[in-house]
Amino acid sequence: MKREEILAGIEKAVVGGKRVDAVKLSNEAIASGIKALDAIDLGMIKGMNIVGDKYAAHEYFLPQVLLAADAMYGALDVLLPHIPKDQLGKRINVAIGVVEGDVHDIGKNIVKTMLTAAGYAVNDLGRDVAPEKFIASAREHNGGVVAMSTLMTPTLEGMKMVMDGLIESGLRMKCKCIIGGAPTSQEYADDIGADFHAINAQEAVVKLKAAL
Amino acid sequence: MAEQMNHIQRAVASLQDQPVDRLTTYPLAMGVCRRCVGDGTMKYSDWVSDPKKFASAFIAGQKAFDFDFAIGLMDLSVMAGDLGAHVRMDDQNTPFVDDPLIKNPEDYEKLHVPDVRKGRSHVLLEGTRQFVDALKNDVITAGFVEGPLLALTQTAGAEKVFMDMVNNRSAVHHALDVMTAFDVDLVKGFAEAKPAGLVWDYLWGNYSCLGDAQYDEFEGQHKYAGKLNKLTADMGMAFCIHNCADLPHLDTQVKKFAPAIYSMAYYPLIPGSPAPKEVIGKGYADKCLIGGEIDPQLFVRGTPEKMQQTTMKLVQEVKTALCARGLHSKYCIASGCEVPPSVTTKLENIATCVETVKQYGQVDCAK
Numbered sequence: 001m002k003r004e005e006i007l008a009g010i011e012k013a014v015v016g017g018k019r020v021d022a023v024k025l026s027n028e029a030i031a032s033g034i035k036a037l038d039a040i041d042l043g044m045i046k047g048m049n050i051v052g053d054k055y056a057a058h059e060y061f062l063p064q065v066l067l068a069a070d071a072m073y074g075a076l077d078v079l080l081p082h083i084p085k086d087q088l089g090k091r092i093n094v095a096i097g098v099v100e101g102d103v104h105d106i107g108k109n110i111v112k113t114m115l116t117a118a119g120y121a122v123n124d125l126g127r128d129v130a131p132e133k134f135i136a137s138a139r140e141h142n143g144g145v146v147a148m149s150t151l152m153t154p155t156l157e158g159m160k161m162v163m164d165g166l167i168e169s170g171l172r173m174k175c176k177c178i179i180g181g182a183p184t185s186q187e188y189a190d191d192i193g194a195d196f197h198a199i200n201a202q203e204a205v206v207k208l209k210a211a212l
Numbered sequence: 213m214a215e216q217m218n219h220i221q222r223a224v225a226s227l228q229d230q231p232v233d234r235l236t237t238y239p240l241a242m243g244v245c246r247r248c249v250g251d252g253t254m255k256y257s258d259w260v261s262d263p264k265k266f267a268s269a270f271i272a273g274q275k276a277f278d279f280d281f282a283i284g285l286m287d288l289s290v291m292a293g294d295l296g297a298h299v300r301m302d303d304q305n306t307p308f309v310d311d312p313l314i315k316n317p318e319d320y321e322k323l324h325v326p327d328v329r330k331g332r333s334h335v336l337l338e339g340t341r342q343f344v345d346a347l348k349n350d351v352i353t354a355g356f357v358e359g360p361l362l363a364l365t366q367t368a369g370a371e372k373v374f375m376d377m378v379n380n381r382s383a384v385h386h387a388l389d390v391m392t393a394f395d396v397d398l399v400k401g402f403a404e405a406k407p408a409g410l411v412w413d414y415l416w417g418n419y420s421c422l423g424d425a426q427y428d429e430f431e432g433q434h435k436y437a438g439k440l441n442k443l444t445a446d447m448g449m450a451f452c453i454h455n456c457a458d459l460p461h462l463d464t465q466v467k468k469f470a471p472a473i474y475s476m477a478y479y480p481l482i483p484g485s486p487a488p489k490e491v492i493g494k495g496y497a498d499k500c501l502i503g504g505e506i507d508p509q510l511f512v513r514g515t516p517e518k519m520q521q522t523t524m525k526l527v528q529e530v531k532t533a534l535c536a537r538g539l540h541s542k543y544c545i546a547s548g549c550e551v552p553p554s555v556t557t558k559l560e561n562i563a564t565c566v567e568t569v570k571q572y573g574q575v576d577c578a579k
Binding site: 017058061062063064066067070101102103104105106109128152153154155182183185187188199200 | 310552
């Protein structure tokens, strides 16, 4: 297959949520000498941007977005190991997770997908994440973004604990901190000293891009 | 101001859009009312595990706050837990599934309807019976139950179900048949408790998650929600809906399903989220009593002064919209979703909301 066909095929596989095709074409890209970063930027990210636009326009809904994300991660699994380490290091690290005591992660996973598509190096800490893990990730990456999510009121306090921990460890000024989830608000972000609140994944990407 | 109608008179009149002495009000205070029982230290995990304790919160809450309704929401993990998913029970947090039951498509086939006389289904049904018995002469009572799609996503994990809607469609439909059958048994159990109504949580009917076609296929069609809505009415209970998601499918859930009450939330920062005056102005209150839409977080983080201001603002917005629409009373001043059952929720804010509606909730369109 020609370069353009492969890249268009990766884009189409992501838009269509076809993980098998995304993986197959990503392997073909590498085999045919296409740079991994080109396959990501010109195929995968292009596809995810289309998915993001369709989701915002209410043409795509969660099933399509989740399948597209699955295809994207399948492609990334193939492509990421082929990116030179010095180029990988240029991406801003985002430590993302659902705070301690909560396991509702569908919103967090959508944000993770959109941030990955936007070119961030996303370190998914998972769910029920203790404050120390957010802080440890910020320390390991000398700052970056700390992104916290929760769906429940009793677990909001975990976000404040992370913010306090970042201050105590001297990392706060090196980080941009963003929160999201049903009980959160910009007011709460202000109260705990976080930089931003995002109502959805698209807004998270927009706010972080503007700030970084 | 002295009340001229009792709670039941007011609620019934509102359901029929008759003139009322004031708007109805019900901040959705369920689990939080466990703090009104005894010394206020009842653990959440105890509240959701014992029918008598469950009922006691509604009884104590009614005494403390003088609501116009009593709706028996426990939490959204009752069905999933009884199906076999692992439910985490913290002392002071809403129970939640921390280990979904479905790991592979074949697991959907293994789902079976549990006995609703056991497990937390029993706690919910028996607890509902007890608070209905205690309060039925005072307020309109209702049970609360998860719709089949919500119950399935709680059991299986939402991401998995949404992806399997495309990749393993028939397996999801089989599982929804099981959820619906489980819901049928619950409806019959609730009917024995004799509440005036039954509130269905149809959370996934929202445009942030599903389009019309997929929602119709996986919940809205006759064999799922349609069947359950009809059964609810056939068993003598008013069929009601709670949906606190953003961008709800109002045309489907209000106009097509035709509930007696529709409880909803408002998200001012989300484009397209309908404000109360829009909901009324677009005719949805013509069809049913709408409930909402105070931000539940205000009960936790706000002051009583802020709660009064917010409630007054909502009351004024609703009164203006009702009068413009030629309606009298088809709006219940409520929270958009459950008042957080957290130990940090300020009980005085619940009282302030109710008292503000009592003081300012009179509707006089001539003025």
